[in-house]
Amino acid sequence: MRLKVDNKVVSIDNNATLNDLIEEIGAPDAVAIRFGYPPLRLDIEENSKVAKLVDIGLSSGEKVRIVRNGGDVVKPSMPKLKDSQAIIEDSNVGRAILQVHTVPDDNSCLFHSISYSVYKDISLSLELRQIVSSEIQNNKAEYNDAILGRPNREYAAWILDLSSWGGGIEIAILSKHLNVAIYVLDVDINKFEKFNDDKFNDFIIILFNGIHYDCMEVDYGKTVFQKNDEKLTSQILSNSLDIAKKLKANGYCFNTQKAKIICNVCRMKFVGERDVAKHAESTGHTDFGQAST
Structure with missing residues (x-):
C-alpha cells in the first residue's frame, strides 16, 4: 500500500505492522499517529505496534500524520459526536467511535449493508442476491411455497430483481453462507434480532428503521466483531442500542405497522x-x- 506520511509518500507491504511503518519512515520518537476523518489518534504502544496496518483501518492512499515525542502528546478531545455515533474503548487501538455507516437507499440496502459489513464493498450486493436465489432453488423442501409466500421458482427469480426488497429469509441464508451471525437492530423497538447467533463467533450489526437498512462500524474500519471479545462486544451492543434510541427520537425510524x-x-x-x-x-x-x- 502507498501512504502519505506527513510530507512524503511511503510504499509498504499490505501485511506490514504499525511498527514496520514507524521503522520505514525513521521516526523512533513517534508517540502516536493520526489518520481518517474525523481524525483518529492511535497511540504507539506495545499492543498497537504489532497490529497490522489494515487491521487498524489504514488503506492505500490514506494520509497519516506522525505525532512525535515532545509535540502533541496530550490526547485531544473527541470531535463532537453525531446522534449516529458513540465513543467506545478498544483494547487494541484505545478510544474510538462506533457509528452508523449509511448505504444507498435504492431497494438493495439490505444487501449493501451486509456486503459492506463483510467485504467493505457494496458492489457485491448482486452476488449476494445470487447466493440467496441459488440456495432457495437448491432447497425446495426448506424454502417451500408456503414459507416464501409464492412459488419457489418465482421467488428465486424475484429476489434477483434489483427492485426487490430482502428480509428475514435473505438474512438467514446469507448468515449461514458467510459464516457470520447477523444482528438486526430494529430501531423502532430498540431490540436486536440475532440470526445464527449460536453458530458463529463473528457477528455484524445492521440497523432497520422500518423501510431501510444501514450498518454499524467502528471509525477505523472494523465492521465484523467477535463475541469472545466480551468487553468490546458489550460496548458495541449497548452503544448501538443507545444510538438507535437517539436516531428514533430524531425521526430516523418508521413504524410501518401503525404509521402511514x-x-x-x-x-x-x-x-x-x-x-x-x-x-x-x-x-x-x-x-x-x-x-x-
Missing part, C-alpha cells in the same frame, strides 16, 4: 412494509417518509 408512509416522489400513502415494498418494486421509487396524517 408517504412516497415523496408520487405522494401516495401506505400502511405496512409489504405495501411500501410493492410500490418501490413496481415504480422504482425509493424516497419515503412518514406521513403527517
